[in-house]
Amino acid sequence: MIDENGVRADGRGPGDIRPITIETGVVPVADGSCRMTWGTNEAIVAVYGPMEAHPRKIQRQDRAVLDVAYNMAPFSTTDRMRPGFNRRSREVSKVTQDALESVVLLELYPRSKIRISIEIVSAEAGTRCVGLTAASVALADAGIPMTDLVVSVASGKINDVVVCDLNKEEDNYGEADLPMGIMPNSGELVFLQMDGDLSQDEFKQAWKYNMDAAQEIHKLMVEALNGGDSQ
Amino acid sequence: MNGGPVARLDNMTKKNGAAGPQGNKRGNNLVVPGDDLGDSEGFEAGHGVLVMSGRLKALKQGKLREKGRTISIEPVHTRYIPRPGDLVIGFIEGCTNNLWFIELGAPFNAILPMSLGPGKVDFGGTRSVMDIGDAILCRVQEVEETHSSVVTMKGMGLRKIRSGVVEEIDPHLLGRIIGKGGETLRRMKAETECRIVVADNGRMCMETFR
Secondary structure, X not given: OEOOOOOEOOXXXXXXXXXXXXXXXXXXXXXXXXXXXXXXXXXXXXXXXXXXXXXXXXXXXXXXXXXXXXEEOOOOOOOOOOOOOOHHHHHHHHHHHHHHHOOEOHHHOXXXXXXXXXXXXXXXXXXXXXXXXXXXXXHHHOOOOEOOOOEEEEEEEEOOEEEEOOOHHHHHHOOEEEEEEEEOOOOEEEEEOOEEOOOHHHHHHHHHHHHHHHHHHHHHHHHHHOOOOEO | OOOOOOOOOOOOOOOOOOOOOOOOOOOOOEEOOOOEEEEOOOXXXXXXXEEEOOEEEEOOOEEEEEEOOEEEEEEOOOOOOOOOOOEEEEEEEEEOOOEEEEXXXXXXXXXXXXXXXXXXXXXXXXXXXXXXXXXXXXXXEEEOOOOOEEEEOOOOOOEEEOOOEEEEOOHHHHHHXXXXXXXXXXXXXXXXXXXXXXXXXXXXXEEEOO
């Protein structure tokens, strides 16, 4: 999957990310929305609210609640996905919600709800990263106060080499995967998962790749929010 | 307009540069959440700005404004937050025996008790006076700390809207509709020969006399 010169199967270097495009305002009825393509991944995120939280039992008297629904479309993968929620989508929804709760100023809207729908239209590898990054752009587009945007990116290990932004083959046959959610202005972490084993040095290298990629992606997010689609 | 985009009802809510007033000391700086706006020393944080560890930080996406010592952000998209005394247009979303739930376009529904409703209403007769889906012109009477608000229909001109159309824009763009000293609105009323009510929650009711 990677040759002796450090060139990967798709022609990228170890620290290169796949091409990204971000577009905002793609769902006219939503308060904020975003379409993000990352390699052959594509996610559409719509944000509604803040609005009255129903049923009333989910209301919190001191803050708003985030209702994140991550879903992969049946046609998003080569094998048909069974429609509806499953264990994996629940897990991704949960970690995305936890990551976004760290940046959104929920205490400004007690007893209300902010609904975030993440729909994966095309999936390759790293859809949770695409979903989380696109969700933070959609929240900013909806005018929801946040202390920072969130950039999510994954690095991993293939053939004992640490590389950034794994594609499908690297994700399936690689040895490790380290997705991270980063607040690009402060460099703080809001989300970290690890699959597989990394040595301390490999972990540090993956960390560095993720931090560098986050700055690059953040520029595209700012460009998309401030007008014009980013390429 | 300096050749810039024109603010119209159908293009006022999204990023087209037509939002909000123009011209300031720092120019039209566009910011996104998390942007560092400099040292907070000598400045006050206005709308959409937070002071964190002695630095000013943007919380919203929009244009940076500097008025005196206050730094604020003119957001691209806002939601209405009720304040006591606001004239608002709401839709009835539900009712019980003695009150109505009113949707104001805010994060929280308001309540309209039977005692503050239009005229005399019998207990249990709320739906026969105003049913779900009806539009009403009312005033915010009270907003509690938990953001639950009470509206009233007791007052001059407060009524159920029986005819005309209700349009909606982001509340921070209302200044564009009203104009300086209400000039734009006055001209619009004269030209269209319509009764136009502009409410503080970004909704407008237009009725014709013909």
